[in-house]
Amino acid sequence: MHSDLPTCNPPRRHDIDALRVLAFVLLILYHVGMFYVADWGWHAKSSHVAEWLKWPMLVVNQWRMPLIFLISGLAVHFLLRRVTPGAFAWSRVRRLLLPLAFGMAVVVPPQAYVQALSTGAFEGSYLDFLVRYFTFQPWPVDAFDGWEAGITWNHLWYLPYLLVYSLLLAAALPLLRSRVGRAFQGWVQGLRGVRLWLLPALPLTLATWTLSAAFPTTHDLLNDWHTHAQSLAMFMLGYWIGTDPGAWAELRRRRWTWLGAALSTFALFTVLLYATEPGPTVGRALYDFVQRLNQWTWLLLVLGWGHHLLDRPFRWMPWASASVYPWYVLHQSITVVAGFYLARLSLGPVIEPVLVLLATGAGCVLLTDGLVRHSAVLRLLMGMPTRPTAGPSQPAGVAKENRTGAEDAGPVEAGNPATVRS
Template sequence: MTPTRSPRRHDLDWLRVLAFATLILYHVGMFYVTWDWHVKSDHMSPYLEPLMSLVNPWRLALLFFISGVALRFLLDSRGPRAVASDRIDRLLLPLGFGMLVVVMPQAYVELRAKGEIEPGLLGFFPRYLSPFESFSVVTPTWNHLWFLAYVLVYSLLLAACHTRMSRVRARMGPAAATVLRRNPWLVLVVPALPAMTYAIVLDPAFPPTHMMINDWATHAHSLTMVLLGWFAAKSATFWSAIRACLVPALLIAVGLGAALSLSSGVDTGRSGTLFTVTQEVYAWAVIASVLGLAQRFLARPSRALTYATEAVLPWYILHQSITVVLGYAFLGSTVSLWIEASVILLGTLLGCAVLHELLIRRVCWIRPLFGLKRRATPARAMSR
């Protein structure tokens, strides 16, 4: 296949930035809800959980979809071998460095909060790397960086199958486009069907572990979204249907979101098939809505987008460690909830901004450790 160039998709670049920003806010929120997490606030309560529950079904699915779109653009423009090499360089090194260095403080403060280790971060580091230590958490760990590991594996898989998938798309694409052109509403139904099936069949048997092995439900959900993004990336009919169905998608998202919020306190409803199906339809309706809104309002370049496109990966790698360490520092304190939450949120944002601006993006040998090219180049927006 001859590599080709395409116009840029600034709307999807913006959406990727905003999705990761939402992820940072979500992880700060995890410090305060009653769900299990690395460190929990003394102000922990269930009051934030209904809002978090509305974000949880679609936040990662959207990122995997955008990853699939980006992979299609890269594979078409650069070819499978170049993309496989690039993904290994840009994801494997940051994943390894992140596990060895960036994530280590998360494990340290979690084990300190549980009373499993004595104070001393430097003294803990050899134990963190040792295969002979046994803690309540697996060490070394990738924690939130599991997303990088999964995207890397999916990228290599799609690179290996790109030529064959392109042939399938060439044979089946025109017929599918014709059906979708005549029935654009299908864009709100068909993509949700696999997720509904996985949620009913696989989710109960394979709870998420984010440890790659035996995480079959997560793989089914995530890889399907990557494949959907790959097939949809250059389909004018798909994006036209998304635009045409924006208002219905918004109405479905708002309506089902309200229904899910009202049922959040009913334990029997949350475990039933109806709740599961509703949640998956809601998740895709939100994704379809933001894809449509991004096309309408964010399809333009800017200096802020160029900067943010480069900053996304370093911020993602850094943010949770800063959040967890700051949260741990407040354990046992007497400060109010609002002061604590404000310091943790602003501290996370400021820490990411300062480390990225003053260190990561300016030091050549540090840049690859956070997924950036060794020399700064203008960030390339996603292609259409």
Template sequence: MTERRHDIDALRVFAFALLILYHVGMAYVAGWDFHLKSVHTAQWLQWPMIVLNRWRMPLLFMISGIAIGLARPQARPWRFALQRCGRLLPPLLFGMFVVVAVQAYCQGVSNGKVGPGLGNFLLRYWQVRPWPAGSFDGWEHGITWNHLWYLAYLLPYTVALMGLVSLSRLLRLPALPQMPTAVAVPALLLLPILWEAFCVLWVMPRHPPTHALVGDWFVHAESFPLFVLGYLLARRERFWAWAVRLRWITLGAAVLAIGTELAIRYLGIHMQPAQLGAMLAALPWETIEHSARAAYTWLALLTILGWARHRLNRPFRWLPYCTDAVFPWYILHQSLIIVVLYWLMPLHLNAWLEPALVIAATVIGCLALHEYAIGRVRWLRPLFGLRGRTQRSASKVDVMPMPS
């Protein structure tokens, strides 16, 4: 029996709502690649985007691990893995072949590598053959998963985690010991920061993130440990009580860490080394910046989890509906963003009206498709990560422990 945690469900909903704004921002932030870019890009958007970027995906991987931990899969881990993969794989495949296909089409037409005509494009796309170079992200494979890369990663992560659970049972390994607070608190504060610093300082320069699954060592090194840690901490009440108790401290430390990273970035853009003086210029600023980034990632996660447990662990009236809607909205939202932007760009709207319309149309589109199609058509529901029953017959919410 899955233990319901209202704070985790609510946190997943809020994280996804933020994801819509983040992916809209990707179309408007200057200097960052995206599948389709507006002409109205702005350099200043990099600062709030960096603040979100550092913990956005780590939070979602950790939430997924927590959700699996709350599901108590220890009794039948391989059955759990099979069921979970059975619910993840159809949305991933359907998303790649249908939902994400329109993103590839819009990108290809916009950059002049694909001819107009969605029908002809789909017939070619479904053959899964390489496209002309630069047609769209993933052209060399003939197909792409774009924002659905998270589902592709969650599949092997779930199997690997259940493998570890099975191994621990086979070897009769004891549960995590109850460490004294004087040891547990520093360990939970420092060890994840040290690991994140290793990922950022050593792994990332050698293996930049690709979201291609195979060989994406930085993302794996950062995400899988958080996924496992979420599973281990899910039902550790001492951890949650500690996160709540220290939420103000971790918040202050997180602000200090991201402030350090942003300040160093700002100085690097606007100042020359000669202006700093010989002593300051000789400091390892890149190492300091990356270390601050690593600290911010983990401190932000602790802060978010602590505040969510403190404020959101209650049965909000809107929560069951929103929890059911999260997975379909996740699958749909980026395709809607790109399609709407593709339609609006020829109208040459101003820099405020265009993104406002993109956000509004994306929300309305997700709401309408979920409410009037996905939620009511039985065969559509598994393709969007929901069980094959309609909203009218559902007696309780049962959704995947995600999404991104």
């Protein structure tokens, strides 16, 4: 029988810390790519779009957000070993709602302004835009993502979704910790081999079959039921897997198997992507299954190889782990604004994307280390730990950022590759 409440402190899982940071770095790179990939709509686009970029984007598109939700579930598993359900629920409200509100008020509006300029829906100054934006009135159709409500959370949609899932989990803890709940968790942790590869993909496929047509991805919290089914499933899988040594040993032991399976399912997925006609057909049902199996297989691959390669202390990890939440909040606005204005300079298809990538990375680091890290108020509003403390992943005498505040953030959607937005 597996327990969420061990009698001793487990060893620190450095690979989970590292995977969380790397998942958000991948997200940042993905969003820079969205500015340049051909035929995929986004908030703003360069004139230097590339067809070849679809392939690396397709590789990560199906599992990048499921990975973030799964890691979030793992973080919740760790956190609930140390705090009461009530304290956990309050910490999630504070850690997620404040950055969401601040982000919607300060960080996200530049994206909406640039998109409104690029669509021709607005021609005034940024100050004029803000005056109208904060009246919460509907905008012209497709002026920017979220035009219907007059205000948007864009890439920050992950935060309210994670908050809802966390509060639901806190409310369900009596059931999850009951005999039945522990038995089911033990069953999940006991999956091995083919069962581990196939069985989790089945409910994901069923959700797609039953919900995707009626509820396409919108990031409207109240009506985004297909996204909820996928994301909540990943969140709960992370919680259920937790730190079970047998489950993680299986992930690591079969890492080469996952690699072969991931390449094979992706190859089949791409064939079906271009060969399957729209509509409720047998071919479409097969495509949906392969898509979800491909998604889950890549997650197995990432977790298995991550556990093999990353479960050791890295000197950069305390800094990166504490910084990654502000990076997430800041990065897309920097990318969209920098890309929009650099595209006007006719710098060419090499210099322009290099500068957009550098502006995004440097902007995240400079704003976080030069501004946010030095202000207690901004740290709170951007989700950073409020103070550094000593931690088990560092050498004696070296301070690190508070683990609790750094482990639970992240953002962005999984969806049809041709319609990905945030």
